[in-house]
Amino acid sequence: MTRGTLGAAELQAAPEPDAHTDVQAADILEAARSVARLEGAAIAALERSFDNGLSAPFVEATRAIAAASGHVVVTGMGKSGHIGRKIAATLASTGTPAFFVHPGEASHGDLGMITQANVVLAISNSGETSELSDLLIYTRRFRIPLVAITSKPESTLARDADVALTLPQAEEACPLGLAPTTSTTLTLVLGDALAVALLRLKGFSRENFREFHPGGRLGNVLCRVRDIMHSGDAVPLVDSGTPMSKALIEMSARGFGCVGVVEADGGLTGIVTDGDLRRHLSAEILDQPVETVMTRAPKSIAPDALAAEALKIMQETPVNALFVHEPGDRKPSGFLHLHDCLRSGVY
Template identity: 50%
Template sequence: MTSFLHTTIQSACKTLSAEIKGIQDLIEALKKDSYLSTMFINAVNLLDNNKGRVILTGIGKSGHIAKKIQSTLASTGTPSFFVHPAEAAHGDLGMIQPGDIIIAISASGETEELSHIVAHTKRFDIKIIGITSNINSTLAKNATIPLVVPKSNEACPLGLAPTTSAIIQLAIGDALAVALLEKRNFTASDFGLYHPGGRLGSRLKIIRDLMHVKEEIPLGSENMPIHEAIMEMTRKALGCIGITTKDGSLIGLITDGDLRRTIDKDIRTLTAKDIMNRNPLIVDQDLLAAEALHLMNNRNHPVTCLFIVDKNRIPIGVIHIHDLLRAGIA
């Protein structure tokens, strides 16, 4: 059993090493091959300036890789979908319109099923990015932008099953998607728009989606007697009250903790300005909810509520730590 496990782990490590070498070959090619690097930059610029959709296509293992790249592009703000090349020849070519861009993937560049799609691009002057390892292939010669990746040894000991070649295809696709994401300054908030569900969706929610607004915001003036401040805090039930100037800008904050610290004083003689925190923690409405929770849990100065203000420090919302926990931000 030990010998079997040892041999099996050796096989696994050999496979991973072969695939790592394939990625390393791709990195070196992007650094040293001026043709590949130029074509890569052109591909990113073409996708960035595109007003239509991006259509991914490929068959077999390349088709599976194409579907994954399509999913990555869609989730990062690029309208895209997958077209099966065999189905394209039976009507699905109608899904591809002038103004779209095609990313076609084929290791050999001679996949017969892609011929109808290539012909369609010529007929309607549709741009095509071809990902292949054969610079002399039909796909490379007919692509608007050929991305000719290194041809590395397959991890499969028979040299037949697409393994390393599939990893390289996936890697160049991910590299395109991330370079495009960075070129467009795509933010975590933008990413959250395309991932509203599940655990990831919770982490990517932003403050403005969760904050209390308008009449729900507890507010008072700096000259407000403390007992009136307590009544406002009780009505809004958020454990805090924002103190504002006559023009409405936030200048302070009173919390339940501030009230407890005045228990040995005569609150009948106190006003809001006597006990308020004059340097309250304020945030922007586009802050990620997860970041807000991190700010609240600061070990030196933990807080239970945050005020959200505009550029003039006018309160536009307030959020309590319980709002974040109920939304699954933890």
């Protein structure tokens, strides 16, 4: 018998499958379905509340945050604090400067980070979190705008806040009713709603978004042609009527394997590529003008187009380079090669 292979005796002696395995799997999946069901229903209730009791305070909170000349200071204890950190990060990345302050640290000196130019966003499901008391008193003393997120409209936090955003009553997904689950999900959704509402209110654009996300895939996706194109003397160009002998020198000097041809007014009229050279190869080619060899009406793109769009054009057509010019103006302002896209992480 080959090592590692079970014989008939071993197969017969193998233990029977655990009779409880299927039952346990069913229980596990039902627990998962229950969480998704409860939290989904809570989110639906939150959506409905924007048409009812939450509509006016949400608009007021959004405007108060937008009017602040300083940062949004997000704070919360425990799981609310973890959600608060994410909300602060989302606000900051979508054009609303924000940072998180731990309420415990606030009581030991970090209150000095909060000024009247700021607006405080305090999160507490119960609205009675004792660690928030010093911060609450501080905002009232110095008249710093305070927005609260809580499930208890009659709580201390809700009563003392300038604006209270009250979450709809919802059952925690935890079967013990103890671990913050549904409530933290609702808080996260409400924080995202604030960030998106502020984004729209401020007219935050894709270009603004890229300024805050220059690295990683997001930065690559939002990269513009003008950000990575060659410009000035680096653009491979020759005038119409130039003999191929000089055009070849320009092609070699730039190292792109092609050269653009421009007319007297500077407008792009054609391109000479390595493929064009092979198709017209003859003993007389060096003495011929570029017009006899070039491909007319070469592919081009606008400088404000996404680099991903340029890459798509190059992938879908038999070209590996594009000249860049403004729409309606055939004068080249830049040149983009396939390798420029790949080096920049655009794919």
